[in-house]
Amino acid sequence: MSTLYVLGVGPGDKQLLTPKASAAIEKSTDLVAYGLYLDLLGELCDGKKHHDLPLGEEIGRARLALDLAAQGKTTALISSGDIGIYAMATLVFELLDQQLQGNEQNPQWLDVEIEVVPGISAMQAGASRVGAMLGHDFCTISLSDLLTPWQTIEKRLHACGQGDFVVSFYNPKSKKRDWQINTARDILLQYRPASTPVLIGRQLTREDESITITTLEKLHADDVDMFTLVSVGNSESRHILNGNKEWVYTPRGYSKKL
Known part of the structure; x- marks a missing residue:
């Protein structure tokens, strides 16, 4: 299984993107995000497969990111600001919690290596x-x-x-x-x-x-x-x-x- 990076890219200015977040994106083959966040990152996302889901599809984004990582693809689930503040990190762990409780049918998620990378919040x-x-x-x-x-x-x-x-x-x-x-x-x-x-x-x-x-x-x-x-x-x-x-x-x- 590959790594799922759950990361925040800051409020928008690329100079406020942390080196750790930048390195995680560089290591990833697949990027899952709302499209605007990928646009703000510019050339850093070149050569990666983009999975752009619109606003309102947050659960779909989290599921897709876990699925891609479970398939062996190094994946970055990206949010603006800090992904742990009103953002996607909580959904990832809620889905894993549901799997552990037997409410999901995706046992492969539990083998995914997850690394949360914080970002500068708004x-x-x-x-x-x-x-x-x-x-x-x-x-x-x-x-x-x-x-x-x-x-x-x-x-x-x-x-x-x-x-x-x-x-x-x-x-x-x-x-x-x-x-x-x-x-x-x-x-x-x-x-x-x-x-x-x-x-x-x-x-x-x-x-x-x-x-x-x-x-x-x-x-x-x-x-x-x-x-x-x-x-x-x-x-x-x-x-x-x-x-x-x-x-x-x-x-x-x-x-x-x-």
Whole structure:
């Protein structure tokens, strides 16, 4: 059996692709991914067999990657960002778990050598663009209720507010789902100032990247789409200006020692 590399290629800028991820792609004969990710990798994917499955076919992608590796092909299952954060790695292990429980009929999967290769996530890329927004305790919440009931998401939003965590919202909006980000804003406004800094990062590190720093009270679904990451500071996060430069950072308490 061959190896299945389960890897993240970062937010889009090829300079943020880790050497380990690059080496795994070079070793692979078959690449399984959403086509845009292969396009972003460019010539690194030349000479490989591409298996491009569209959005919504995540289970199919994971199954195909396991099947290819079980057939003896060194395979890379590729996702943007970190493949272990709201991405494909969990599906691979869920399928293996189902096989071990007897709910799948693919025993050959269990012989596949699996190596997970982490990548730089969108929240890290966004934070780096504005300074040090994730400088203290933080969390991430996906606002998509396709797989998680909204009641659960809402409970986590309140917990985030009560704990005063910096929070990065993944999947803040889609064509069919446009109200959650405004509801999340209203919940957080119960726990932190209206002036709390907010990062809106679209197409982070890619050619058409746009970065906006706004406030929690001004955050609105109209300024967000499915290619956007939204990060909201905690009650102590600071937005500072120096001429035409601006940064956001979240202090850890060093001011007492300065």
